[in-house]
Amino acid sequence: MKKFLQIILTIIVVSMFVSCGKGNKIVMGALIPLSGPGAAVGIGTKEGMDLAVEEINASGGIYGKKIEIIYEDDGNNPKQAIAKVEKLLGKDEVKYLIGGMASGVTIGIADTVKNYKPIMAWIGAASRFAEEKYADADWFFHYHPWEYYNIQSTADFFASTGAKTIAILFEDSAFGSGGSALAIPMFEAKGFKIVVKESFKSGSPNFTPLLTKVKAANPDILYVICYAADVIPLMNAVKELDVNPKLIYPVPPAWPAEFASMPISEYVAQLNFWTPDFPYEETKKFNEKFQKKYGKMPVSYWQPLGYVNIISLAEAIKAVEAELQKEAGKKYSDEEYKQKVIQALANQNLDTPFGKLTFKPSQKIKYQGFTNWLTTQFRKGKLEIVFPTEYKTADLVYPAPKWKDRQN
Amino acid sequence: MNTFIQVLVNGILQSGTYMITTLGLALAVGVVGILNLAHGEFLMVGAFLSIIFYTVFGIDPLISILIVSLLILLLGIGTYKISLKKVLDSAEVNQLLLTFGISIILQNIAVLYSGSKEVMVINPPYRDLSWNIEGIGISFSKTLVFIIALILVITLFYILNNTKVGKSMRAVEQNRYGAYIVGINADRIFKIAFGVSVGLAGLAGVMLSIILYATPFIGFNYTLKAFAIIMMAGMGNLRGILWSSLILGIIESALGTYVPGGTGWSEGIFFFIILIILLVKPEGIFKK
Numbered sequence: 174m175k176k177f178l179q180i181i182l183t184i185i186v187v188s189m190f191v192s193c194g195k196g197n198k199i200v201m202g203a204l205i206p207l208s209g210p211g212a213a214v215g216i217g218t219k220e221g222m223d224l225a226v227e228e229i230n231a232s233g234g235i236y237g238k239k240i241e242i243i244y245e246d247d248g249n250n251p252k253q254a255i256a257k258v259e260k261l262l263g264k265d266e267v268k269y270l271i272g273g274m275a276s277g278v279t280i281g282i283a284d285t286v287k288n289y290k291p292i293m294a295w296i297g298a299a300s301r302f303a304e305e306k307y308a309d310a311d312w313f314f315h316y317h318p319w320e321y322y323n324i325q326s327t328a329d330f331f332a333s334t335g336a337k338t339i340a341i342l343f344e345d346s347a348f349g350s351g352g353s354a355l356a357i358p359m360f361e362a363k364g365f366k367i368v369v370k371e372s373f374k375s376g377s378p379n380f381t382p383l384l385t386k387v388k389a390a391n392p393d394i395l396y397v398i399c400y401a402a403d404v405i406p407l408m409n410a411v412k413e414l415d416v417n418p419k420l421i422y423p424v425p426p427a428w429p430a431e432f433a434s435m436p437i438s439e440y441v442a443q444l445n446f447w448t449p450d451f452p453y454e455e456t457k458k459f460n461e462k463f464q465k466k467y468g469k470m471p472v473s474y475w476q477p478l479g480y481v482n483i484i485s486l487a488e489a490i491k492a493v494e495a496e497l498q499k500e501a502g503k504k505y506s507d508e509e510y511k512q513k514v515i516q517a518l519a520n521q522n523l524d525t526p527f528g529k530l531t532f533k534p535s536q537k538i539k540y541q542g543f544t545n546w547l548t549t550q551f552r553k554g555k556l557e558i559v560f561p562t563e564y565k566t567a568d569l570v571y572p573a574p575k576w577k578d579r580q581n
Numbered sequence: 582m583n584t585f586i587q588v589l590v591n592g593i594l595q596s597g598t599y600m601i602t603t604l605g606l607a608l609a610v611g612v613v614g615i616l617n618l619a620h621g622e623f624l625m626v627g628a629f630l631s632i633i634f635y636t637v638f639g640i641d642p643l644i645s646i647l648i649v650s651l652l653i654l655l656l657g658i659g660t661y662k663i664s665l666k667k668v669l670d671s672a673e674v675n676q677l678l679l680t681f682g683i684s685i686i687l688q689n690i691a692v693l694y695s696g697s698k699e700v701m702v703i704n705p706p707y708r709d710l711s712w713n714i715e716g717i718g719i720s721f722s723k724t725l726v727f728i729i730a731l732i733l734v735i736t737l738f739y740i741l742n743n744t745k746v747g748k749s750m751r752a753v754e755q756n757r758y759g760a761y762i763v764g765i766n767a768d769r770i771f772k773i774a775f776g777v778s779v780g781l782a783g784l785a786g787v788m789l790s791i792i793l794y795a796t797p798f799i800g801f802n803y804t805l806k807a808f809a810i811i812m813m814a815g816m817g818n819l820r821g822i823l824w825s826s827l828i829l830g831i832i833e834s835a836l837g838t839y840v841p842g843g844t845g846w847s848e849g850i851f852f853f854i855i856l857i858i859l860l861v862k863p864e865g866i867f868k869k
């Protein structure tokens with residue numbers, strides 16, 4: 174009997190410590206791909222998130238409460254993601270669901286997430302179908318621009334060059350096919366003639382057949398919706414076959430880090446959500462902090478986006494905690510607290526490495542964060558902003574010199 | 582006319598990549614009968630090692646190619662001794678399961694190594710060198726891959742037909758116990774054949790690091806295509822590998838250029854041809 178009482182007492186004491194611990198920290202559940210084909214993006218996102226958490230906790234947390242992230246690997250697979258999100262929201266009882274990458278995963282978990290209605294601060298997904306899934310969710314905050322923002326921005330840029338014809342190559346998964354289905358009518362509406370539209374399998378080692386076709390069509394612009402792995406073989410083949418459009422415009426979600434230093438990158442233009450050369454003070458600060466922690470420069474926008482994800486959410490929570498600090502003894506119910514955080518996020522006006530972050534309605538959802546895209550051009554290993562004019566750091570080189578006229 | 586010649590050149594150069602990535606597996610599957618699903622992952626490790634030698638030690642891939650091939654050969658021998666040897670006498674499905682497991686392990690080690698880098702690339706000075714002859718583009722590095730592949734096919738063909746170790750490999754494949762009775766150490770032959778097979782995969786990986794890139798998942802597609810080429814060539818038929826690669830390379834190139842949406846079709850056609858061959862002439866279409 175004595176032993177039984179000891180066990181019960183131990184359990185009570187331990188659970189008291191555990192609950193004290195929960196009260197002293199803010200737990201967020203991050204769903205990102207840490208294995209499989211999307212792992213590089215997920216690992217990059219995690220680096221940004223870890224940097225933000227370290228920074229906040231080192232400065233004492235949010236009024237003494239440390240931030241803790243439970244990472245779950247969605248494997249870039251909707252089925253796996255549903256199980257992981259159920260674990261985060263059901264078993265771990267997290268109130269904040271963060272991260273995200275693939276549109277397919279975002280669509281796949283929608284019904285599960287709607288059962289719990291957490292505050293979902295989501296940095297992934299660009300597909301308009303994902304947007305439709307969360308149209309009625311007033312707890313869904315989306316940071317990444319939707320795909321129509323980037324196509325519109327691209328069409329505006331192309332129109333500014335005076336180009337008339339476009340060849341479109343797109344990878345054949347949802348990303349490339351969906352993007353091209355949206356892009357082609359928008360380009361045609363702007364008066365462009367599409368002279369080649371061809372799909373390919375991402376990771377295909379052989380671009381020469383497609384580019385032989387492009388060479389014969391002689392377009393003004395070569396627009397390629399592809400992944401990072403495709404960029405270098407594509408450009409090698411463009412040079413090998415002496416294909417000379419006036420502008421080459423690939424749009425991978427991330428670039429191979431080495432590409433900028435390769436001579437084939439010169440004059441290649443692209444739509445950009447972020448570059449380490451952005452002219453904002455917060456960009457410089459982020460680069461320095463990232464370099465200090467990891468000993469390298471960020472290689473894609475997912476690293477600063479992971480960072481902004483945490484900083485933005487933490488700022489909103491901090492605003493609510495500040496209200497509680499003002500009046501001793503004041504308490505909010507869970508639902509009141511959640512609504513206060515939603516309100517703080519909705520009113521956010523935050524300086525970030527991407528520029529100002531505010532949430533406004535998009536075509537379908539209530540809270541859309543970033544919408545701006547810039548066009549940049551590789552120039553001597555650096556990305557120069559060439560469009561829109563208000564952000565310009567250099568003039569666009571158009572038409573790009575023919576391969577035979579280049580030194581390299 | 583220029584486009585047609587370019588299509589032929591593209592196809593021939595592409596066949597070099599198919600030859601070099603298939604040769605090792607052709608030795609393992611076709612000659613000594615080891616079903617190695619991790620072939621593409623050994624190739625991927627070769628590509629990663631080539632990139633490491635270049636970025637960390639500054640050694641050009643054309644120099645490190647011998648070191649990398651040797652290292653992968655030793656890795657292959659180690660893999661054989663630790664694991665593969667134990668399943669050779671059991672059902673073939675065990676070889677498939679084991680090598681599939683090895684492929685997953687190698688992939689995940691590569692994921693851990695590459696971290697947030699989606700693609701690993703090197704840029705040796707000759708990477709994007711090309712000639713333009715009368716409007717026909719010819720890549721230096723792809724030409725190099727084609728020549729090396731051709732030399733390897735001829736060398737391996739010679740070794741298998743004219744050396745003691747080569748003849749022993751063929752004997753072991755034909756009848757392991759018969760070979761044992763006439764004094765051939767089958768275990769040693771399997772060990773050498775598997776080692777050389779993955780060593781060749783490593784060598785192909787080095788060449789891929791020059792013309793393409795490395796990712797943890799680059800190997801799988803090459804394993805699939807290599808199996809398809811071996812089926813078309815006929816088991817153990819190295820000359821057939823050469824012709825199959827050429828035919829498939831040129832078909833792929835022509836479809837991609839002349840047929841709307843042809844690049845998507847070329848992958849399908851690739852495996853459709855294999856299906857027809859398996860149904861009509863399962864021993865392969867080329868004479869040994």
